[in-house]
Amino acid sequence: MTRFDAPLHEGFTGPHVRDGGQVVGTVGVGRRTPVLSLRQVSKRFGAVEALVDVDLTVHPHEVVALVGDNGAGKSTLAKVVSGVIQPDAGLIEMDGEPTTIGSPSDAHQAGVATVFQDYALCENLDVTANLFLGRELRERSLMRDGEMERVARGILRDLTSRIPSVRTPIGHLSAGQRQTVAIARTLIGSPRLVILDEPTAALSVAHTAEVLTHIQRLRELGLGVVLISHNLNDVRAVSDRIEVLRHGRNNGSFDARSVTQEELLAAITGATQVSRAHPLDALR
Amino acid sequence: MSGSQSSLRGANRALVVETVKRYGGLTQVELTAATGLSPATVSSIVKELLAAGAVDTRSTIRSGRRAQLVTIARRTGLAAGVDVGRRHLRVALADVTREIVAEQSLPLPAEHRADTTLDRAALLVVDLLERLGASLDDLLGLGVGLPAPVEPGTGLVTVRGVLRGWDEVPVVHVLAKRLAKPVLVDNEANLGALAESRFGAARGYQDVVYVSVGAGTGAGIVLSGHLHRGFGGTAGEIGHVQVDPQGRICRCGSRGCLDTVVGYPALVEPLTETHGALTIRDVVQRAVEGDPGCRQVVADAGAVIGGVVAGMAMVVNPQCIVVGGELAQTGDVLVQPMREAIARRVPLNQVATLDVVPGELGVRASVLGALAMALEATDQAAVGGAPDIADHSDTPAGGGS
Numbered sequence: 001m002t003r004f005d006a007p008l009h010e011g012f013t014g015p016h017v018r019d020g021g022q023v024v025g026t027v028g029v030g031r032r033t034p035v036l037s038l039r040q041v042s043k044r045f046g047a048v049e050a051l052v053d054v055d056l057t058v059h060p061h062e063v064v065a066l067v068g069d070n071g072a073g074k075s076t077l078a079k080v081v082s083g084v085i086q087p088d089a090g091l092i093e094m095d096g097e098p099t100t101i102g103s104p105s106d107a108h109q110a111g112v113a114t115v116f117q118d119y120a121l122c123e124n125l126d127v128t129a130n131l132f133l134g135r136e137l138r139e140r141s142l143m144r145d146g147e148m149e150r151v152a153r154g155i156l157r158d159l160t161s162r163i164p165s166v167r168t169p170i171g172h173l174s175a176g177q178r179q180t181v182a183i184a185r186t187l188i189g190s191p192r193l194v195i196l197d198e199p200t201a202a203l204s205v206a207h208t209a210e211v212l213t214h215i216q217r218l219r220e221l222g223l224g225v226v227l228i229s230h231n232l233n234d235v236r237a238v239s240d241r242i243e244v245l246r247h248g249r250n251n252g253s254f255d256a257r258s259v260t261q262e263e264l265l266a267a268i269t270g271a272t273q274v275s276r277a278h279p280l281d282a283l284r
Numbered sequence: 285m286s287g288s289q290s291s292l293r294g295a296n297r298a299l300v301v302e303t304v305k306r307y308g309g310l311t312q313v314e315l316t317a318a319t320g321l322s323p324a325t326v327s328s329i330v331k332e333l334l335a336a337g338a339v340d341t342r343s344t345i346r347s348g349r350r351a352q353l354v355t356i357a358r359r360t361g362l363a364a365g366v367d368v369g370r371r372h373l374r375v376a377l378a379d380v381t382r383e384i385v386a387e388q389s390l391p392l393p394a395e396h397r398a399d400t401t402l403d404r405a406a407l408l409v410v411d412l413l414e415r416l417g418a419s420l421d422d423l424l425g426l427g428v429g430l431p432a433p434v435e436p437g438t439g440l441v442t443v444r445g446v447l448r449g450w451d452e453v454p455v456v457h458v459l460a461k462r463l464a465k466p467v468l469v470d471n472e473a474n475l476g477a478l479a480e481s482r483f484g485a486a487r488g489y490q491d492v493v494y495v496s497v498g499a500g501t502g503a504g505i506v507l508s509g510h511l512h513r514g515f516g517g518t519a520g521e522i523g524h525v526q527v528d529p530q531g532r533i534c535r536c537g538s539r540g541c542l543d544t545v546v547g548y549p550a551l552v553e554p555l556t557e558t559h560g561a562l563t564i565r566d567v568v569q570r571a572v573e574g575d576p577g578c579r580q581v582v583a584d585a586g587a588v589i590g591g592v593v594a595g596m597a598m599v600v601n602p603q604c605i606v607v608g609g610e611l612a613q614t615g616d617v618l619v620q621p622m623r624e625a626i627a628r629r630v631p632l633n634q635v636a637t638l639d640v641v642p643g644e645l646g647v648r649a650s651v652l653g654a655l656a657m658a659l660e661a662t663d664q665a666a667v668g669g670a671p672d673i674a675d676h677s678d679t680p681a682g683g684g685s
Binding site for chain 2: 059061162164165166167168171172204205206207208209210212213216220232233235236237238240255256257258260
C-alpha cells in the first residue's frame with residue numbers, strides 16, 4: 001500500500017461539459033456577455049427603500065460577492081434575481097436579453113439557482129430526493145430512481161464533496177453537509193447562475209473550507225456565482241469582484257485580488273462614499 | 285473459480301479501506317451505502333480488517349442510534365502538516381506510519397494575515413481530529429510550511445516584506461501556545477524538497493534541487509540526503525535572483541527579481557487584454573485545456589525559471605531537478621522549456637543528462653514535507669537518535685507495498 005502518493009490533484013478534470021451548459025475553457029472572460037446584468041433596480045417595502053437604483057453584473061466563470069451591513073439589501077437583491085420578489089423598477093438582462101423573473105420557476109427556467117440561508121431542504125428525505133425535489137426525473141409516471149441516484153453521485157463527486165451516501169436522510173447530516181447538498185441542488189438542471197446567501201454562516205472552519213472549495217468548483221464549471229456574505233475573509237478568498245451595498249445602494253466595486261480589508265470596511269460602513277455610478281457605465 | 289472469489293474479496297477489502305480513508309470515519313451503515321457492498325459483506329470485511337489491525341472501531345451515536353464508527357487504525361498518535369500558501373491553507377493528519385488519514389484545504393484571501401490564518405489553521409487541525417474521532421491528546425506535533433524564508437526555531441520570517449502581514453510573528457510560539465504541542469516551521473519549498481526526495485520523484489537521489497513554481501518561485505536543496513537551509517534560511521530563494529536589472533522593484537526591496545517577472549501578478553498581466561482578469565488556477569486550468577495564450581505564458585515562465593535554475597544547478601550539481609508547485613500541474617508546458625534551458629548549460633550534462641522531472645506529489649508536496657518533518661522530530665524524541673524512515677515501512681492494511 002502506498003503512503004503519500006494517494007490521489008494528487010483536487011482540481012482539474014479537464015474540459016467540462018454539462019448538458020445544456022457551456023464548455024468551460026479557452027475563451028477569455030473579458031469580453032463575454034454577462035450572464036446577469038441588473039440596471040437601476042429599485043424595490044420599496046412601504047417606507048423602506050430596500051434597493052435604490054442598484055446595478056449588478058455577473059459574467060460566466062466569475063464569482064461576484066455582495067457585501068454590506070445588515071439591511072443593506074443583499075438578500076433583497078438575491079430574492080429579486082431568484083424571482084421571489086419583483087422589483088418596482090429597473091431592468092434585468094440574462095445573457096444580454098431583457099428578462100422578467102416573475103416567479104421562482106421563471107428563475108429556474110432562466111438558469112438561476114439559489115441557495116437561501118435556511119437551505120430549504122426536507123429533513124425526512126434523502127440526499128437524492130432533496131436534489132431532485134419538484135424536478136424528479138420521470139419515465140411516464142414512474143420515477144427514475146436509479147438515474148437520479150447516478151446523477152446525484154456524479155454531482156457530489158464533481159463538487160469533491162464528502163457525503164458518503166446519496167441515500168442518507170438530510171436529518172442525519174451535519175450543517176456543513178447540508179450546505180453541500182443545498183449547493184449540489186443548484187447544479188440540477190444545468191444552471192448558468194448560482195446565488196449563495198450566507199453559505200458559510202455558522203459553519204466550522206472545516207465545513208467553511210469545504211463550502212469555499214465548492215464555490216471554486218462552481219466557478220471552474222463555468223458558472224456565474226453571486227456570493228452573499230458577512231465574512232470578508234471568505235469573500236476575498238474566492239471572489240473575483242466584490243460589490244458593496246449600503247442602505248440599498250451601490251457603494252463601490254472592488255477587484256477582490258487587490259482590495260484590502262480596510263477599503264472594504266470603509267465602503268461598508270460608509271467611511272468612503274462612492275459617487276453614483278452612471279447607468280451607462282454598465283453598457284461599456 | 286476460488287481464485288476469482290478471493291480476488292473479489294481482496295478488491296472489496298481494498299474498496300472498504302479506500303472509502304474509510306476518503307471520509308476519515310464512517311459508521312458501518314454509511315460504509316455500506318458508500319461502497320455499495322451488502323451489509324453482511326461490509327460487516328465481515330470490517331471484522332477481518334479489525335483483526336488484521338488495519339482499522340479501528342468504536343461505539344458512536346448517529347441520529348440517536350448506537351453505531352460502529354470505523355476509522356483507519358492509527359499507530360500511536362497523529363501528526364499534523366500545515367501548508368500555508370499565498371492563496372490557500374492545506375492541513376493533513378497522518379499517523380506515525382505516514383499514512384494520511386484526514387486532509388482539507390481552505391482558499392485564503394490575497395495578503396491574508398497571520399492572526400486569522402493561524403487561528404483557522406489551529407481550528408482546522410482540531411476539526412480534522414474530530415472527524416477521525418480523535419482528540420488533541422492524540423496529536424504528537426505539527427509541521428508548518430510558509431511561503432517565505434523562515435528561522436526554523438521560532439518560525440519568524442527572516443526577510444522582511446516578502447510575506448506581508450507575517451513579519452515578526454513567531455509562528456512556532458503562536459501555534460504551540462494554542463495547541464500545546466511541539467511545532468516546527470520551515471519554508472514551503474524546503475518541505476516540498478524533503479517530501480519529493482523522501483517519497484516522490486527524487487526517491488533514491490542524494491543531491492536534489494526541488495523548484496516550486498506558483499504565485500512565487502522558490503527552491504529547496506537536498507545535499508547528501510540532508511536539507512540545506514542556509515545560515516538565514518534563505519537558501520534556494522531563487523524568486524529573488526535578479527533576472528532583469530532594469531526591472532520592477534520586488535516586495536523584498538531589490539530590483540528585477542525572478543518573482544517580479546514570472547510571479548503573480550506579472551504572470552497573468554500579459555493575459556488581461558485578451559483573457560480578462562485571471563487567477564493562477566485559471567491559467568493552469570486553461571493551459572491544461574490547451575488555451576494557446578495561457579500555454580505561451582507558462583512556457584515563457586518555464587524558460588526564464590529554467591535559466592535561473594541552470595545557474596543554481598551549476599553551483600549545487602544535483603542528480604536531478606524536480607519541478608513542483610501549482611504551475612507544475614501544466615506538466616511539460618512548464619517543464620519542457622525548463623529542461624531545454626538547463627540542457628543548454630553544457631557542464632551540467634557532461635556525465636549524464638541532468639534529469640528535470642515533474643514532481644510526483646503535486647500540490648501536496650509541501651504539506652507532506654511538513655508531516656514528514658513533524659514525524660521525524662517525534663521519532664527523534666522517541667528513540668533519541670537520528671530519524672530513519674525505513675523503520676516505519678510496515679503497511680497497516682496488511683497488503684503488499
